[in-house]
Amino acid sequence: MHIPDGFLDAKTWGTAWVLGGVTIAYAVTKTRSQLQERQIPFMGVMAAFIFAAQMINFPIALGTSGHLLGAVLAAVMLGPWTASIIIATILALQCFIFLDGGVTALGANIINMAIIAPFAGYWIYQLISKAWSGRTGMMAGVFVASWASVILAASACAVELALSGMAPLGTVLGAMLLWHIIIGIGEGVITVAVLGYLTQVRPDLVYQTSKA
Amino acid sequence: MRKEIWVLVILAVVIAVFLSPFASSFPDGLERVAEDYGFIEKGEGQEVVNSPIPDYALPGVVNEKAATALAGIIGTIVTFGVMYGIAVLIKGRAISEKEAMQQQKTSQ
Numbered sequence: 001m002h003i004p005d006g007f008l009d010a011k012t013w014g015t016a017w018v019l020g021g022v023t024i025a026y027a028v029t030k031t032r033s034q035l036q037e038r039q040i041p042f043m044g045v046m047a048a049f050i051f052a053a054q055m056i057n058f059p060i061a062l063g064t065s066g067h068l069l070g071a072v073l074a075a076v077m078l079g080p081w082t083a084s085i086i087i088a089t090i091l092a093l094q095c096f097i098f099l100d101g102g103v104t105a106l107g108a109n110i111i112n113m114a115i116i117a118p119f120a121g122y123w124i125y126q127l128i129s130k131a132w133s134g135r136t137g138m139m140a141g142v143f144v145a146s147w148a149s150v151i152l153a154a155s156a157c158a159v160e161l162a163l164s165g166m167a168p169l170g171t172v173l174g175a176m177l178l179w180h181i182i183i184g185i186g187e188g189v190i191t192v193a194v195l196g197y198l199t200q201v202r203p204d205l206v207y208q209t210s211k212a
Numbered sequence: 213m214r215k216e217i218w219v220l221v222i223l224a225v226v227i228a229v230f231l232s233p234f235a236s237s238f239p240d241g242l243e244r245v246a247e248d249y250g251f252i253e254k255g256e257g258q259e260v261v262n263s264p265i266p267d268y269a270l271p272g273v274v275n276e277k278a279a280t281a282l283a284g285i286i287g288t289i290v291t292f293g294v295m296y297g298i299a300v301l302i303k304g305r306a307i308s309e310k311e312a313m314q315q316q317k318t319s320q
Contacts (some may be wrong), residue, residue, distance in 0.1 A: 006258035007251065030275035032302050040299040042217055047295035049220050052228040052288045055268060055280075057236040065238035085302070089295050097287065102255075109291040157242060166251040175248065179241030201216040 001157050001180070002094065005102030009164040016160065017107030023115050024088050031079035031200055033212055039078065042205060047086045049194075054090070058186055065185030069153065070148040071117035071127060073191045077198060079207040080122040087114035108160050112153040120151030126209070139192050139197070146191040147184035154180035228284030232268070233277035 008016070035043065050070035057065035070090075074083035088110050094100040101109050128141035158176040162169035199206055239247060246252035265271070265283045273279035 001240065003242065004255035004258065005260050006255040007246070028302055029301075032304070035299065035303060037303055040303065041295060043299050044296035045217055045220050045224070047222040048288045048292035049227075051291040052224040052232070052284060055232040055235060055284055055287070056227060057238065057240060059236040059238050062281055063238050064244040065236040065240050067235075067240065085298070086295065088292060089273070093287070093291055093294060095263075096261060097263055097265055097290065098268050098283065099259060099261075099266040102258065103260040154241065161251075166246075166254070167249045169286045171249065172245060175245040176241060179244060183241055197219075198216070202214070 001099030001109075001112065001154055001176075002091070003105040003112075003157060003160070006145075007104055007164065007166060008108055008160055009105075012160050012164045013104045013108055015107075016111055017104075020088075020107035020110040020115065024084065024110060027081045027084045027088075031085050034079060035082055039205075043078060043082060043086065047075060047090055050074060050086065051090050051093070053190070054094075058173075060179070060182045061188065064179055066179070066186050068190050069113055069117055069150055069187055071113060071153075072121035072142065072149050072187075072192075073194055075118040075122040075207070076142060076145075076195055077127060077205055077207060077211075080118045082207075083122070084114045085117035086117065108157070112156045116156050117149040117153040120152045121145040124148050139196060142195050143168050143188040143192050146188040150180050150184035150187045151177065152184075224288050225285065229281045233280040233286040235280075287314040 050068070050073065053068040053070060055067070057067045060066050069087075072089055074086045078086070087155065090152055091101060091106060091109050091114060095103055095106050095109075122145065125141040125145035128144055129138045131137070132140055154176040155173060158173040159169065161167060161172050167175075238244075243252065246255065259266075265286065268283040268287070269276065269279040270282040270286070272277075273282060
């Protein structure tokens with residue numbers, strides 16, 4: 001759901017740049033205090049993996065495709081603040097190197113995929129995995145959080161498009177939800193597969209909120 | 213980096229090189245909505261920057277699949293490098309107080 005230049009009007013993309021920029025700047029300070037130096041290679045690998053995975057569009061229905069977003073994947077392993085830095089970096093690289101997502105639209109793309117997705121997703125993951133203990137609960141949390149992260153990012157995108165006058169809110173929100181409810185299932189499946197592996201073999205790398 | 217992380221690295225490379233040329237070329241959800249509701253053209257010809265590898269196809273490579281695979285591997289490596297570099301910049305030389313205390317403890 002990378003918004004290209006031209007879809008958003010100046011007031012929308014301008015506001016998004018400010019909001020997104022301020023949030024990412026704050027995320028930098030949080031990451032600075034939370035990230036341990038020995039996690040840096042892992043952060044690089046996570047970013048590289050998510051970039052590669054985002055290239056793999058999978059067909060979903062009726063001539064439409066989806067691809068991994070990866071926000072919850074990053075958030076469960078490295079926490080939502082670091083995840084936001086990872087996704088924002090990927091978005092910037094995709095924009096400047098590959099023309100995937102606009103420059104003016106980068107603020108909005110960051111808000112949707114690098115802020116809303118990891119934070120809302122992580123919050124939902126915590127809610128579910130705390131209520132449903134054990135590995136099954138954790139994976140259920142991952143699945144629902146991943147699915148929800150895509151839905152919420154897509155909804156925010158719809159709001160931005162509506163504010164820019166591309167289509168009425170009800171119309172564009174309904175349409176975005178239609179596709180992303182399905183795409184979110186793919187997100188859930190892929191994220192559970194990868195996190196199922198990672199949390200099993202490297203439980204020490206999973207982000208712990210209660211840092212004693 | 214331990215072997216489990218190397219698994220991720222190898223997976224990323226395999227995905228970028230061997231899977232990406234076969235990714236679906238159907239429009240994604242947003243593009244589909246833009247097509248269906250008539251605003252897709254608003255996003256065309258609006259490029260604000262000159263990107264070196266537009267749309268994940270390395271220019272000058274005739275074979276489409278090869279162009280995509282090369283774009284994939286270049287992007288994957290660049291992403292790793294840039295992310296690593298940014299992380300190093302973010303951490304800087306500032307070790308958090310906690311880590312400094314822990315280092316003190318382990319050296320005692």
